[in-house]
Amino acid sequence: MRASTENGDQERDRDGGGGPRAGRRGPRPAGAATISRVAEAAGVSRATVSRVMNGSPTVSPELAARVRAAAEALDYAPSPAARRLALGRTGTIALVVPDLGNPLFQGVLRGLSQAAGKAGRQLLVAESDEDPEEEVILALEARRNSDGLVLASPRAPAERLCSIGERLAPFVLVYREVPGLGAPSLSIDNAAGVRDLVAHLTGLGHRRLAYLAGPPGSAGNAERLAALRAATGGLEVTVLPCGSMFDDGHAAAPAVVERGASAVVGFNDMVASGVLTGLRELGVGVPDDVSVTGFDDIPFARYTTPPLTTVSIPKSELGRQAWERLWALMNGEGGGYNVRYQPRLLVRGSTGPAPSR
Amino acid sequence: MRASTENGDQERDRDGGGGPRAGRRGPRPAGAATISRVAEAAGVSRATVSRVMNGSPTVSPELAARVRAAAEALDYAPSPAARRLALGRTGTIALVVPDLGNPLFQGVLRGLSQAAGKAGRQLLVAESDEDPEEEVILALEARRNSDGLVLASPRAPAERLCSIGERLAPFVLVYREVPGLGAPSLSIDNAAGVRDLVAHLTGLGHRRLAYLAGPPGSAGNAERLAALRAATGGLEVTVLPCGSMFDDGHAAAPAVVERGASAVVGFNDMVASGVLTGLRELGVGVPDDVSVTGFDDIPFARYTTPPLTTVSIPKSELGRQAWERLWALMNGEGGGYNVRYQPRLLVRGSTGPAPSR
DNA sequence: GGGCTATGAGTAACCAGTTTCTAACACCGG
DNA sequence: CCGGTGTTAGAAACTGGTTACTCATAGCCC
Numbered sequence: 001m002r003a004s005t006e007n008g009d010q011e012r013d014r015d016g017g018g019g020p021r022a023g024r025r026g027p028r029p030a031g032a033a034t035i036s037r038v039a040e041a042a043g044v045s046r047a048t049v050s051r052v053m054n055g056s057p058t059v060s061p062e063l064a065a066r067v068r069a070a071a072e073a074l075d076y077a078p079s080p081a082a083r084r085l086a087l088g089r090t091g092t093i094a095l096v097v098p099d100l101g102n103p104l105f106q107g108v109l110r111g112l113s114q115a116a117g118k119a120g121r122q123l124l125v126a127e128s129d130e131d132p133e134e135e136v137i138l139a140l141e142a143r144r145n146s147d148g149l150v151l152a153s154p155r156a157p158a159e160r161l162c163s164i165g166e167r168l169a170p171f172v173l174v175y176r177e178v179p180g181l182g183a184p185s186l187s188i189d190n191a192a193g194v195r196d197l198v199a200h201l202t203g204l205g206h207r208r209l210a211y212l213a214g215p216p217g218s219a220g221n222a223e224r225l226a227a228l229r230a231a232t233g234g235l236e237v238t239v240l241p242c243g244s245m246f247d248d249g250h251a252a253a254p255a256v257v258e259r260g261a262s263a264v265v266g267f268n269d270m271v272a273s274g275v276l277t278g279l280r281e282l283g284v285g286v287p288d289d290v291s292v293t294g295f296d297d298i299p300f301a302r303y304t305t306p307p308l309t310t311v312s313i314p315k316s317e318l319g320r321q322a323w324e325r326l327w328a329l330m331n332g333e334g335g336g337y338n339v340r341y342q343p344r345l346l347v348r349g350s351t352g353p354a355p356s357r
Numbered sequence: 358m359r360a361s362t363e364n365g366d367q368e369r370d371r372d373g374g375g376g377p378r379a380g381r382r383g384p385r386p387a388g389a390a391t392i393s394r395v396a397e398a399a400g401v402s403r404a405t406v407s408r409v410m411n412g413s414p415t416v417s418p419e420l421a422a423r424v425r426a427a428a429e430a431l432d433y434a435p436s437p438a439a440r441r442l443a444l445g446r447t448g449t450i451a452l453v454v455p456d457l458g459n460p461l462f463q464g465v466l467r468g469l470s471q472a473a474g475k476a477g478r479q480l481l482v483a484e485s486d487e488d489p490e491e492e493v494i495l496a497l498e499a500r501r502n503s504d505g506l507v508l509a510s511p512r513a514p515a516e517r518l519c520s521i522g523e524r525l526a527p528f529v530l531v532y533r534e535v536p537g538l539g540a541p542s543l544s545i546d547n548a549a550g551v552r553d554l555v556a557h558l559t560g561l562g563h564r565r566l567a568y569l570a571g572p573p574g575s576a577g578n579a580e581r582l583a584a585l586r587a588a589t590g591g592l593e594v595t596v597l598p599c600g601s602m603f604d605d606g607h608a609a610a611p612a613v614v615e616r617g618a619s620a621v622v623g624f625n626d627m628v629a630s631g632v633l634t635g636l637r638e639l640g641v642g643v644p645d646d647v648s649v650t651g652f653d654d655i656p657f658a659r660y661t662t663p664p665l666t667t668v669s670i671p672k673s674e675l676g677r678q679a680w681e682r683l684w685a686l687m688n689g690e691g692g693g694y695n696v697r698y699q700p701r702l703l704v705r706g707s708t709g710p711a712p713s714r
Numbered sequence: 715g716g717g718c719t720a721t722g723a724g725t726a727a728c729c730a731g732t733t734t735c736t737a738a739c740a741c742c743g744g
Numbered sequence: 745c746c747g748g749t750g751t752t753a754g755a756a757a758c759t760g761g762t763t764a765c766t767c768a769t770a771g772c773c774c
Contacts, residue, residue, distance in 0.1 A: 305662030
């Protein structure tokens with residue numbers, strides 16, 4: 001598993017070079033130029049250096065040039081830590097998600113990262129590992145180190161979120177709506193997506209459905225399941241506990257066969273892909289014997305065999321939009337209304353007419 | 358000289374309570390308690406509050422209790438910005454990657470996020486969008502806002518990295534080795550992986566190979582291609598320009614058929630999956646007519662049809678290990694040697710005996 | 715009982731910027 | 745020639761912590 005080494009570990013820094021104040025404080029860059037040194041070198045006050053570095057127009061051109069030259073010569077860059085303190089802002093926004101392995105949150109991460117990056121903001125990321133209380137703690141912690149927060153918190157109780165809502169502001173909630181919470185939320189109309197899927201399946205003649213349920217605590221799973229129950233009035237629906245990962249879906253295949261369902265509605269694309277593989281291994285034809293649908297339209301959904309019928313949700317768009325909302329909030333503009341995105345049904349090869357039997 | 362009459366200026370901030378200077382500065386929490394207010398409330402000095410908050414043992418128990426009560430009552434939490442400045446460290450580490458959509462970097466992100474989170478460190482993430490110079494700029498920027506850096510920089514020229522190496526320290530390079538760079542690197546033995554694949558394929562009788570090349574600037578692609586050339590002495594190898602995404606591989610399928618290769622070596626699992634789908638659409642049987650291999654073992658690789666033969670690399674382990682190395686470096690321990698991980702061949706269903714022809 | 719030491723807590727000097735206030739100076743009009 | 749005005753740049757206060765010194769007191773030993 002492990003292998004070769006190569007040297008490395010060079011001189012270390014010149015640490016005690018100066019001698020007298022060797023190792024004076026902790027891990028400071030040691031040689032880093034400060035505003036004071038630049039001021040001294042340019043023969044001006046610190047205030048003037050600050051003004052020049054921030055492009056204030058109230059500095060005469062020749063002085064500004066002298067300061068810039070000195071800054072250049074000393075390779076000076078203002079300390080972000082000092083600016084944070086003085087300005088009271090961090091130039092950073094934070095994202096807290098339950099699971100970085102989930103394509104849903106990866107999409108938000110990407111969209112947010114790009115939007116924030118374009119605006120010159122840094123991005124702090126924290127993963128709560130799907131623990132409800134951890135979500136809350138990390139959110140508070142992350143928020144203290146940033147100017148605003150994007151929070152994906154499918155597990156934390158609504159009351160808990162409301163109780164700390166004030167301390168999290170400005171923030172945006174994604175993939176969830178919490179009534180009464182003083183923050184805009186960007187969510188998916190899960191019910192509409194499920195209705196589209198069910199309509200598609202019943203249109204194909206399916207009457208016996210199986211639902212592969214997501215994680216019990218998940219708000220998204222609760223919504224999808226409720227919508228499914230509502231949309232399948234006269235039909236037979238079996239709910240099978242499953243999960244959210246490939247292997248969960250894979251493991252559920254025998255149960256699906258046993259129940260004799262003609263169509264399987266997966267909590268998400270991953271369990272749907274898993275069950276796809278599992279069914280094939282059991283010799284069940286998809287979509288000839290059983291139809292399968294997913295949810296989310298993860299990048300891989302079009303490359304399964306057969307390609308997965310699913311509903312598409314705008315993951316990166318959520319990230320981009322979260323940035324826009326957050327930006328508005330940080331500037332004191334309202335922008336506090338909720339958006340619920342409509343998923344789009346994508347019919348691919350994994351669904352077909354119900355077997356006549 | 359400083360004036361600071363210590364309690365003389367305490368008066369100052371109580372006038373904010375009224376209306377006169379409402380909205381005085383930018384986005385400060387406004388009501389947030391400071392160490393001074395806690396000190397006042399507890400009737401002690403700021404130094405004592407600081408000592409209590411940091412668990413210094415040189416405070417008498419009753420005083421400590423009084424301070425803690427005051428802090429609790431005021432809902433006080435030390436300002437991270439002020440601590441950063443005073444301590445000269447940020448409590449944060451940074452990760453810079455070219456593309457957050459790539460499972461390779463997602464794996465590192467997860468491993469690093471979990472390891473750093475467990476150690477109570479925050480994680481800053483930046484995406485360079487595969488631009489060589491952007492990689493460098495973002496790395497410098499991210500490093501200035503953190504105590505250490507994990508850098509995945511497949512595009513930036515080696516000399517450029519060396520020239521800024523000192524300013525990035527402490528840092529760890531992943532998925533790449535740059536001789537002479539003063540930082541440990543964690544990389545994959547691409548050559549060994551390619552050799553394993555080639556041995557596997559030739560063992561099955563394949564003599565005409567096609568390589569689906571990755572992005573031209575990528576260091577990983579260069580290594581894999583060089584290793585392929587070295588490992589396929591007497592064989593016929595066609596190199597097809599491709600890319601790194603599903604669609605790139607999908608689009609390359611016709612060219613593969615045209616060249617009459619009996620085995621396709623994909624730059625990574627995504628192009629391999631893409632070509633898998635493309636070949637099936639063209640009516641080419643895998644592995645009966647053509648064998649296909651990938652690289653990286655992304656989570657999806659075992660769920661393609663047929664499951665993808667590939668080599669596995671320890672993505673999350675790289676992230677965890679990067680944290681360990683970084684931690685050692687930040688504590689002044691050496692730990693600066695390089696590690697090159699050996700990939701592991703995973704034979705699945707996408708490879709089989711060469712057609713007899 | 716007096717000197718010595720250990721201990722707890724306060725003072726003030728940092729960290730490295732930003733910003734308000736103020737003073738000096740040039741320019742202008744009366 | 746003088747007062748009013750406008751510009752420029754500096755002095756100093758401010759962001760909110762940490763920590764090296766310092767000092768007072770209490771306990772201990774001789």
